[in-house]
Amino acid sequence: MAYSSFDDYINKTSALGKIKRVKFNKASHPVTAAIAGEFSCLFHLAGAPTNGVLSGGTNRSFQSLCSQSIGAMLIPGPMTGGETMTALEAACVSAAPTATPSTLHLVDLLGYYPANNLTLTGVQATLQSTTFTALTFAGDDTILHAAYDIASFSRVRLTSSGVLPAGLALATDYWTVRLSATQSDLYPSFADAVAGTNKVAITDAGTFVHTITVGLPRSVTGAGVEAFSTVTTVLGTGTPTVALTYTDHAGNLGNVTPTGLALPTYKGSSAVGLIPYSGTGAGKYNPYFPLAAGDGGIRSIESINQSVTQFSGAVAYCLAKELASLPMSALGVAGEREFLSMIPGLPTIEDGACLAWLLYNGAATPAASGFIGHVGIGWG
Amino acid sequence: MAGFKNHRDIVRAHAEGRVFRSTFRKAPTGATQAQQWVDLTRHPGNPGPFYYASAPMTFAATSQSTHGGIQHGNPVAPAKKHLSRLAWIPFYNLTASGQLLDILGYVPFVPEDDPGTDMPVDFNLANKPTRWGNGDGIAMYLEIAAPGTSTAGNTVVVGYTNSKGVAGRETMPGYLQSSTTTNGAILLLSSGSISSTTLPNGPFFCLQNDDDGIESVQYVRVIGVGDVGLFTLVFARVVADFPPHSGGLTGWPLCWSEVEFGGKTSPMMPVVDDDAFLSILFQVTHTALAFVLGQADFIWSD
Numbered sequence: 191m192a193y194s195s196f197d198d199y200i201n202k203t204s205a206l207g208k209i210k211r212v213k214f215n216k217a218s219h220p221v222t223a224a225i226a227g228e229f230s231c232l233f234h235l236a237g238a239p240t241n242g243v244l245s246g247g248t249n250r251s252f253q254s255l256c257s258q259s260i261g262a263m264l265i266p267g268p269m270t271g272g273e274t275m276t277a278l279e280a281a282c283v284s285a286a287p288t289a290t291p292s293t294l295h296l297v298d299l300l301g302y303y304p305a306n307n308l309t310l311t312g313v314q315a316t317l318q319s320t321t322f323t324a325l326t327f328a329g330d331d332t333i334l335h336a337a338y339d340i341a342s343f344s345r346v347r348l349t350s351s352g353v354l355p356a357g358l359a360l361a362t363d364y365w366t367v368r369l370s371a372t373q374s375d376l377y378p379s380f381a382d383a384v385a386g387t388n389k390v391a392i393t394d395a396g397t398f399v400h401t402i403t404v405g406l407p408r409s410v411t412g413a414g415v416e417a418f419s420t421v422t423t424v425l426g427t428g429t430p431t432v433a434l435t436y437t438d439h440a441g442n443l444g445n446v447t448p449t450g451l452a453l454p455t456y457k458g459s460s461a462v463g464l465i466p467y468s469g470t471g472a473g474k475y476n477p478y479f480p481l482a483a484g485d486g487g488i489r490s491i492e493s494i495n496q497s498v499t500q501f502s503g504a505v506a507y508c509l510a511k512e513l514a515s516l517p518m519s520a521l522g523v524a525g526e527r528e529f530l531s532m533i534p535g536l537p538t539i540e541d542g543a544c545l546a547w548l549l550y551n552g553a554a555t556p557a558a559s560g561f562i563g564h565v566g567i568g569w570g
Numbered sequence: 571m572a573g574f575k576n577h578r579d580i581v582r583a584h585a586e587g588r589v590f591r592s593t594f595r596k597a598p599t600g601a602t603q604a605q606q607w608v609d610l611t612r613h614p615g616n617p618g619p620f621y622y623a624s625a626p627m628t629f630a631a632t633s634q635s636t637h638g639g640i641q642h643g644n645p646v647a648p649a650k651k652h653l654s655r656l657a658w659i660p661f662y663n664l665t666a667s668g669q670l671l672d673i674l675g676y677v678p679f680v681p682e683d684d685p686g687t688d689m690p691v692d693f694n695l696a697n698k699p700t701r702w703g704n705g706d707g708i709a710m711y712l713e714i715a716a717p718g719t720s721t722a723g724n725t726v727v728v729g730y731t732n733s734k735g736v737a738g739r740e741t742m743p744g745y746l747q748s749s750t751t752t753n754g755a756i757l758l759l760s761s762g763s764i765s766s767t768t769l770p771n772g773p774f775f776c777l778q779n780d781d782d783g784i785e786s787v788q789y790v791r792v793i794g795v796g797d798v799g800l801f802t803l804v805f806a807r808v809v810a811d812f813p814p815h816s817g818g819l820t821g822w823p824l825c826w827s828e829v830e831f832g833g834k835t836s837p838m839m840p841v842v843d844d845d846a847f848l849s850i851l852f853q854v855t856h857t858a859l860a861f862v863l864g865q866a867d868f869i870w871s872d
Contacts, residue, residue: 196577197577199837200576200580200832201573201576203837203838203839204573204575204652204839205572205573205574205575205650205871209838210707211808213774213808215771236776237771237776238742238774238776238777240779240780278837278838279836279837279838283853285605285607285772285853286605520665521665522665522666522667523666523814523815524667524811524814526814526836528835528836528837530837560772562772562773562774564808564811566837
């Protein structure tokens with residue numbers, strides 16, 4: 191908890207100066223207008239912060255995102271003193287005619303699975319773990335993972351059918367720094383990985399086969415984590431339905447997004463940034479995939495089942511935790527939100543969060559509509 | 571330690587008179603375009619205008635003691651001063667947004683007549699005001715100093731060193747709207763697109779990748795068609811947003827919109843540095859002449 195009382199809040203924000211105004215200025219798609227009722231992901235669209243990347247890494251592998259990722263909002267941290275960050279307020283205004291009414295949703299983007307071949311149909315497994323070997327030449331202290339390009343600052347755990355390389359432990363979180371598509375260093379904490387300090391020393395190769403598994407970098411159980419997909423390369427004309435098989439927040443495997451409903455159905459020729467099954471009508475969801483009955487979150491996506499070909503294009507299946515929403519009711523009038531006096535109160539921003547915005551297009555948002563605003567963040 | 575430690579400190583500041591109320595009324599001298607941001611610094615009213623007039627292409631610092639701006643009282647160091655309240659009514663009842671800025675400096679008279687050339691900026695680091703710090707959070711915008719004929723479609727990039735000291739950085743291209751409008755109007759496109767490949771940036775330049783501020787500037791480059799207009803490159807920190815004003819709605823009362831900082835309406839209490847040059851960036855959904863009337867309250871610790 192960042193604050194124990196209102197006096198504590200005043201002390202930390204005024205006397206200790208533990209506040210930051212985190213600015214953003216993002217634009218909707220440069221060419222294609224959005225239809226009322228659709229959702230867009232602004233993370234990988236232009237502006238400040240710059241376009242994020244949701245297409246890198248091995249196809250359908252989990253790629254972690256964090257505050258250090260290109261496109262993430264420039265939040266404070268890492269919090270080396272164990273402090274907690276919270277959103278105190280947020281505001282945004284758009285000058286684009288008909289860009290309002292709309293609503294921005296602040297999310298912590300935890301990671302994504304790039305799906306770069308949408309002509310494949312049926313059940314396609316994702317990749318969350320792979321085998322690795324340790325490089326123990328003097329000064330290397332590095333692991334090799336040939337089949338999985340692991341993003342920097344991923345939270346990983348290690349297992350072995352024998353004995354792990356000396357210096358590495360079971361049931362322990364490590365944080366990666368990517369050296370190449372097949373090679374990473376390991377660090378004991380996110381802050382160490384960012385600073386490049388306290389790199390884990392690996393002194394032998396261990397025995398038998400070792401496995402590295404990438405987990406959620408934050409919200410690690412998956413509680414409150416939801417999934418959405420967004421277009422990263424303009425889609426072809428197909429209109430497939432999509433179902434996800436996932437591990438829920440309690441660790442139960444094999445949960446499937448509901449089949450009793452009209453499955454999320456992609457819109458053909460969707461533009462980059464669009465959440466292609468959002469909008470109005472059957473098969474449209476806003477913006478997250480529905481979960482199986484009783485589930486409270488997603489720990490990982492196990493497979494993606496696409497009914498028919500999309501012919502071309504690419505999407506990213508993203509895992510995100512929603513933190514707040516910010517309605518904008520009128521053109522040229524800032525939508526404002528303060529969290530200090532609201533129930534349930536201050537949204538916690540986990541250290542290293544990759545903050546980004548999803549946009550609910552309440553009206554037909556024209557191409558290249560600008561959204562300028564800020565999130566006030568405090569910590570303590 | 572400077573600053574307020576608890577609610578009692580704030581109440582005591584009021585009781586001991588460590589507060590300052592400032593009023594302002596600024597009126598643009600020309601019509602603004604709908605949705606265009608305007609810097610009211612060079613427009614008449616209270617405080618009086620400051621025209622950003624000094625040696626061309628040379629950085630100059632700004633401060634309350636030398637250049638004016640919205641009054642916020644004397645320096646209080648080693649205490650800390652906060653903005654505690656903002657109230658305004660734009661042009662009786664226009665729908666508008668605004669930001670209170672601390673303008674730290676500027677580069678005047680950037681010419682538009684030499685497209686494609688990196689025009690060097692004489693940026694003497696020693697001229698920066700103390701409150702510049704390492705440049706974290708500093709943004710920049712481009713405004714009209716002398717209207718050209720038509721620059722719509724031109725782009726501008728600025729080469730800079732970021733607040734981490736990394737040189738060789740360059741802004742995203744800022745797309746220009748027509749420069750035929752009022753002096754002080756922000757040139758960066760703030761809505762819509764000029765063509766299928768342009769994006770709105772306004773009012774501030776988008777910095778390169780993960781940059782969060784500016785230490786210094788090296789050059790300005792205009793890309794496109796040469797023109798006779800002159801720009802001013804302005805450096806500022808956003809202190810606070812003005813409260814939203816939804817004028818024009820049927821039955822909306824002709825009353826001021828106000829926000830109290832550090833309380834329910836806006837939890838953060840913005841810091842106002844000693845000698846800050848405070849001014850207003852203003853966006854209005856209107857094309858007519860508009861004035862802005864308001865008040866700002868300040869409070870400081872002991």
